Amino acid sequence: MILSRIFRFECFCYWLTLTAVLLDGYSYNKVDRHAARVLLKNWRRKAEEQRAKFFDRLPKNVESSYTPPEVIKHRGYPAEVHNVTTDDGYILELHRIPPSSNNTPKKVVLLMHGVVESSGTWLVNPSSRSLAILLADQSYDVWLGNYRGNRYSRRHITLNPKQAQFWKFSWDEIGNYDIPSIINYILKETGQSKLSYIGHSLGCGVFFIAMVKHPELNSKIDIMIALAPLSSFAHFTTPLFRILTPFSKIIQFFLRMKRTLGWLDSAGIGDLFFDLICEQTYSQARLCRNVINAVAGPNPENLEPELIPLVGSNYMHGTSVPVIAQFAQNYFAGETFQAYDYGWKGNLMRYNSFTPMKYVLKKVTAPVYVFSGGNDRIVTPLDVDWLLKELGNLKDSIRISDYNHADFLWGTDVKGRLYDQVISLLPSP
Incomplete structure (x- = not known):
C-alpha cells in the first residue's frame, strides 16, 4: 500500500511537470511535445492500473450494517417491530411501514x-426502486414478514436455537403455522378483513401450502x-445445485453431526462471507455478482456492484436443513409439489402413506397473478408452466424474458418493468 501511494505521488508530480512542459511550448519543438504527450499517456495508464489494483474500493454503504427497521x-419513513407467536411456539418478527398518520385505515400489503x-x-x-418503499409512497400499510429460522425469527417459547429440535421444520411447517399466524395477526392489528400478499420464490410456495x-x-x-x-422444482438448471442434489442425504448426515439442523444458522456468517469475499473492491463485487447470476440465471448488468454489500447483509440469514433438503426431494419427485419426505416409516406415521402428501393447488382459490423470468435457473419457465395449469384461481401470468431469479428483487430496471405493474394490480389504498 505504501509503495502504491508513493507511485501515485510520483505519477502526479510527473503529470504536473509534463503539463508545464506542454504549456510552455517555446522551449520544445513539435516532436518533443508529441513524445511528452505519449509518455504522459503511458504514465497515466500505469497510474490507473495501480489505482484499480490497490484503491478500487467499493463505497461504504452505512445501511449494510442496519436492521430493516x-x-x-x-430513509425517512416510520418503522414498527411486531412479534407473532405461532401455534407451535415459534416467535416471528414482522417489520411494518405504517401509513401516514391519519385515522383512515389503509389497505394492507x-x-x-x-x-x-x-x-x-x-x-x-x-x-426509488424498492417495492416496500414504493408501496409506502402509495400510502399502503406495508408489512415485511420473516418466517421461522432466519435472523429475525430465531426464537421459541420453550426451545433454544442450539437444540436440534428447534430446527426440525420444513416448508410444510412454515406454510401450516407461520403464514396463517402472520396473516391473522396483521388483520387483527389493522382491523382489516383482507390483505394483499406478495411473495418471492419460497415465499410463494409457503403461501400455497397455507x-x-x-x-x-x-x-x-x-x-x-x-x-x-416456487412449486415444482423438476427442471431447475443451476449447476451447483444439480451437482450437490444427489448428495443431499450425505450432506444432511454430516450436518446432523454438529448436533443441530440449522443451515447458515451461525450469527453473522453470511455477513462475514460477503464482507471478506465480495465487498472490498469493485472487482470482488463483480465476481460475486457473476456467482449470483450463475445460481439465479444470466443477466449480470441488471445488478449494480454497489448493491452487493446490501445483498450480502440481507442474504444467508439462515433456515433449517429440512427446508434445504425439501428442494432436493421435490427435484427428484418430478413435476409435483409435495410435502417433506420422512422415509416410508415416517410418511406412514404422518401421511398414512408410503410417499409424501401432494399439495393440490386447485384448492388455492385466492386470486393469483404470476410473474416469472425467462432466464430463471431456479424457478424455470417449465416449472412455472406446470404451476399455471395447477392453480385454482389464476388471473394472469406475465413472463419477463430476460429476468433471472434475483432480478425480481434487486434489478436496476425493476420499477418500470415489474413493480409499476404489480402496484397497478393492487386494490387502491
Whole structure:
C-alpha cells in the first residue's frame, strides 16, 4: 500500500511537470511535445492500473450494517417491530411501514421473502426502486414478514436455537403455522378483513401450502402476486445445485453431526462471507455478482456492484436443513409439489402413506397473478408452466424474458418493468 501511494505521488508530480512542459511550448519543438504527450499517456495508464489494483474500493454503504427497521427509518419513513407467536411456539418478527398518520385505515400489503433471506431483501434496492418503499409512497400499510429460522425469527417459547429440535421444520411447517399466524395477526392489528400478499420464490410456495391446509384463509386474500413462484422444482438448471442434489442425504448426515439442523444458522456468517469475499473492491463485487447470476440465471448488468454489500447483509440469514433438503426431494419427485419426505416409516406415521402428501393447488382459490423470468435457473419457465395449469384461481401470468431469479428483487430496471405493474394490480389504498 505504501509503495502504491508513493507511485501515485510520483505519477502526479510527473503529470504536473509534463503539463508545464506542454504549456510552455517555446522551449520544445513539435516532436518533443508529441513524445511528452505519449509518455504522459503511458504514465497515466500505469497510474490507473495501480489505482484499480490497490484503491478500487467499493463505497461504504452505512445501511449494510442496519436492521430493516433501521434502514426504513434511515430513509425517512416510520418503522414498527411486531412479534407473532405461532401455534407451535415459534416467535416471528414482522417489520411494518405504517401509513401516514391519519385515522383512515389503509389497505394492507404483506411481503414474504425467499429461502435464507429476510425482510431486508425488499430494501436492498434504493428507495426509488424498492417495492416496500414504493408501496409506502402509495400510502399502503406495508408489512415485511420473516418466517421461522432466519435472523429475525430465531426464537421459541420453550426451545433454544442450539437444540436440534428447534430446527426440525420444513416448508410444510412454515406454510401450516407461520403464514396463517402472520396473516391473522396483521388483520387483527389493522382491523382489516383482507390483505394483499406478495411473495418471492419460497415465499410463494409457503403461501400455497397455507391456502391448501387452511382453506378459510383464501377469503382473507384480496390478491396474491407471485414473483418467481416456487412449486415444482423438476427442471431447475443451476449447476451447483444439480451437482450437490444427489448428495443431499450425505450432506444432511454430516450436518446432523454438529448436533443441530440449522443451515447458515451461525450469527453473522453470511455477513462475514460477503464482507471478506465480495465487498472490498469493485472487482470482488463483480465476481460475486457473476456467482449470483450463475445460481439465479444470466443477466449480470441488471445488478449494480454497489448493491452487493446490501445483498450480502440481507442474504444467508439462515433456515433449517429440512427446508434445504425439501428442494432436493421435490427435484427428484418430478413435476409435483409435495410435502417433506420422512422415509416410508415416517410418511406412514404422518401421511398414512408410503410417499409424501401432494399439495393440490386447485384448492388455492385466492386470486393469483404470476410473474416469472425467462432466464430463471431456479424457478424455470417449465416449472412455472406446470404451476399455471395447477392453480385454482389464476388471473394472469406475465413472463419477463430476460429476468433471472434475483432480478425480481434487486434489478436496476425493476420499477418500470415489474413493480409499476404489480402496484397497478393492487386494490387502491
